[in-house]
Every structure is written in C-alpha cells, then in structure tokens.
Amino acid sequence: MSFPRLATFSVNGNARYGLVTDRGIVDLSARHAGDYPTLREVIAAGALTRLTEAAAHQAADFPLDAIAWQPPIPAPEKIICIGVNYPDRNAEYKDGQDAPKYPSMFMRTPRSFVGHETPLLRPRASAQLDYEGEVVLVIGKPGRHIPESSALDHIAAITLCNEGTIRDWVRHAKFNVTQGKNFDATGSLGPWLVPYSDESQIADIRLTTRVNGETLQDDRTGRLIFGFRYLINYISTFTTLVPGDVIVTGTPTGAGARFDPPRYLKPGDVVEVEAEGIGILRNGVADEV
Numbered sequence: 263m264s265f266p267r268l269a270t271f272s273v274n275g276n277a278r279y280g281l282v283t284d285r286g287i288v289d290l291s292a293r294h295a296g297d298y299p300t301l302r303e304v305i306a307a308g309a310l311t312r313l314t315e316a317a318a319h320q321a322a323d324f325p326l327d328a329i330a331w332q333p334p335i336p337a338p339e340k341i342i343c344i345g346v347n348y349p350d351r352n353a354e355y356k357d358g359q360d361a362p363k364y365p366s367m368f369m370r371t372p373r374s375f376v377g378h379e380t381p382l383l384r385p386r387a388s389a390q391l392d393y394e395g396e397v398v399l400v401i402g403k404p405g406r407h408i409p410e411s412s413a414l415d416h417i418a419a420i421t422l423c424n425e426g427t428i429r430d431w432v433r434h435a436k437f438n439v440t441q442g443k444n445f446d447a448t449g450s451l452g453p454w455l456v457p458y459s460d461e462s463q464i465a466d467i468r469l470t471t472r473v474n475g476e477t478l479q480d481d482r483t484g485r486l487i488f489g490f491r492y493l494i495n496y497i498s499t500f501t502t503l504v505p506g507d508v509i510v511t512g513t514p515t516g517a518g519a520r521f522d523p524p525r526y527l528k529p530g531d532v533v534e535v536e537a538e539g540i541g542i543l544r545n546g547v548a549d550e551v
Contacts, residue, residue, distance in 0.1 A: 265539055266314045268419075269454035270301055270336060270377070271329040277336065279304070281314055282454055286322025287329060293317075300336050301455065305402045305418045306505035310457045331377035333451040334421055335400060340507045341370040342497060343396075343425060343443065347487050347512025365488045365496060370425075370510075374444045378453030381548040382426050384527065385445045391527045391547070394425040394513035395471030395479050395535035397464070399490060400455060401507040406498050413494035416503060419455035420464060422535050422543040423510045424471075426450070429519045429526070450545045451508070463539060464490060469514060472534045473527070481514035488512075 267282040268290075278291040279301045290304075290313055298304040304313060345366035376382065384391040402418020426449035432442030458464070466484035470477055488496070493509060518525040527533065527547045535543040 265456050266318075267454040267456060267541065268301060268304075268310065268314065268334070269452070270332040270334050272332055273324060273329055277332065280323070281317040282326070283322055286325045288317045288320050289323040290317055292323065302335055302338070302506035305335075305400065308402065310402075310418060310455070314457065331379050331453055333372070333375050333377050334455045335451075335506045335508060337372055338506045338508050339504050340501070341372065341375075341510065342508065343368050343370055343510040344488065344493060344512045345439075348481050348485060348514045349487060350481070350515035361487050365493065367497075368439055368443055370449070371444050373446050375423075375449045375451045376447050376545070377450065378543055379545065380450065381546040382424070382450060382527065382533070383445075383447040383548060383550045384529065385428060385448065385550045387445070388428045388430050389526060389528075390429040390431075390519070390524070391448060392427045392429050392518045393471055393473060393478075393527060393533050394423075394427060394517055395469055396423040396425050396510050396513050397467055397469055397483055397537055397540070398423045398451065399494070399509040399511060401503045401509070402458070402505055404502060404504045406502045408494055408498040408503070410491040410495045413491040414458075414461055416494055417458040417464075417490070418505065419457050420540055421452060421455050422537055422540055424450045424533055424535050424543060424545060425510055425513060426527075427517075429524070447550075450543055452543050453541055456540050467537050467539060469535070469537045471514075471516065472536070473518075473525070474532055478518070478525075479514045479516035483511070486512065
C-alpha cells in the first residue's frame with residue numbers, strides 16, 4: 263500500500279500510536295507523546311502529515327504481529343452516525359417513500375467499538391448482531407455553521423467502520439435506535455487513519471463488506487444521498503465539530519437483516535470492510551462472556 267497509515271495500538275497493555283509500514287510500525291508516541299499524547303492531539307495540531315513524513319524512512323519499532331490494534335481516535339468527543347445514505351438502502355425499507363429530505367443520524371459511544379482484528383461481541387441479550395460497512399470522516403479543523411464550499415477543509419483523515427447493530431434492540435422504542443447501536447464491542451473502527459489530501463481521494467470510493475469471504479455489500483461513495491460536504495455543513499449547524507470527531511457516513515444495501523431469512527453474525531464468522539485507498543478492517547465474532 264502506498265498511502266500513509268497512522269494507527270493507535272497497544273503493546274503489553276500500553277497505548278501508543280505510530281506509522282504503519284510494510285516493515286512494521288514506527289512508534290511515533292515514543293518520539294512525540296510529550297507534545298501529542300494521542301492521535302487526537304496530532305490531528306488538532308495539524309501535524310499528521312509532518313509526523314508521517316518524518317517517520318517514513320525510520321526503522322520499525324514493532325512487528326505488526328506484536329501489537330493489538332485499537333480504534334484510531336481514543337475518546338472522541340462525538341461519534342455521529344448517518345443512516346439510510348445510499349439510494350438502494352432507502353429502497354430496502356419498502357415504505358414507498360422517496361429519499362429523505364434530511365439525513366437520519368444517531369450517536370454512538372466509544373465503548374461500543376473495538377479495533378482491527380479484535381472480535382465483535384454478540385451480546386447475551388440478542389442473537390441479532392448485524393454488520394454495516396461504512397467510510398468514516400475524521401474532523402481535523404473545528405467549526406460551526408461550516409459552508410459546503412469549505413467543508414472538506416475540515417477533514418483530517420478517513421478510516422473505516424463496521425457499524426455493528428443489534429437489530430431487535432433498534433426497535434425497542436418508537437423514535438430512536440440508540441439501544442441497538444451502543445452495545446459494548448459490537449462495532450469496529452480502523453484499522454488506521456489515512457490523512458486526507460483532496461476531494462478526489464473520497465469522491466467515489468468503492469466500499470465492500472464481506473462475511474466469510476462472500477461479498478454482501480458493494481457500493482461507491484459517489485452515490486451517497488447526502489455527500490460529505492453536505493453532512494459536515496448540516497451537522498455543524500447544530501453542533502460544533504472539533505478535532506477528532508468521527509462521522510460514520512452510512513452503509514450500502516446488503517446488511518444481514520435484509521436477507522430472507524436474515525443472516526446475522528455468529529461466533530466464528532469473519533467480517534471484512536474494504537475501501538479503495540483506505541484498506542481492510544477485519545474482525546471475527548465471539549459471544550459475550
């Protein structure tokens with residue numbers, strides 16, 4: 263892979279961040295933690311590219327098989343998720359309604375996500391654990407009432423999400439999906455951040471999700487109902503976006519709930535979310551103990 267990749271990881275339980283290379287991972291936290299304790303502070307300082315370039319030719323400190331991957335942004339202030347944002351996904355609801363006028367959205371907690379190569383947990387409360395592959399925007403520049411014309415200037419990086427959902431729990435109440443979207447360790451973020459360069463990088467990314475090697479979701483970000491510029495503009499109308507905020511931009515058609523019978527995840531399954539120019543986010547599935 264030729265694009266830069268910055269990851270949060272742990273070694274012997276100690277959280278670190280670094281540059282992922284084909285040789286292993288360069289520990290940037292060992293060199294810069296005094297100025298930037300986590301990647302969130304690196305992003306806030308606008309230093310992603312500078313640290314990446316400085317470390318590009320340094321020797322790896324750890325082989326990749328010696329680390330545990332973590333979600334790239336530790337303790338983001340906000341994780342904002344967008345629902346029903348691909349045309350075919352809207353049609354899946356079979357309610358006869360046109361594409362929505364405004365985006366549906368909900369918030370998730372950091373604890374509901376794990377990192378790359380860490381099992382998703384099917385909870386004791388339900389067997390209806392579903393997958394949702396999504397492209398993620400990470401905010402780098404704060405703002406409120408951000409115009410669409412300059413919205414992309416506020417993106418620091420992109421990454422991936424498996425926005426795991428407990429389907430029967432999103433129907434427990436009349437107006438919200440919060441319960442089914444926030445079970446501990448049911449989703450994943452990662453594997454790393456890819457610094458944002460320009461609009462061509464994100465305009466038409468192919469996004470696929472595979473379960474046990476079978477492709478079940480496949481679409482392109484060029485088909486989003488609500489594009490990245492609009493989402494940043496709309497969200498910043500009601501809340502101030504700050505560095506490290508995470509926007510999960512929507513999933514294509516093909517989630518397990520839409521099959522007949524439904525194809526929910528079970529222990530032993532492997533889910534891979536892949537996107538051009540980002541990489542592959544891979545997670546197994548296990549039962550909650």
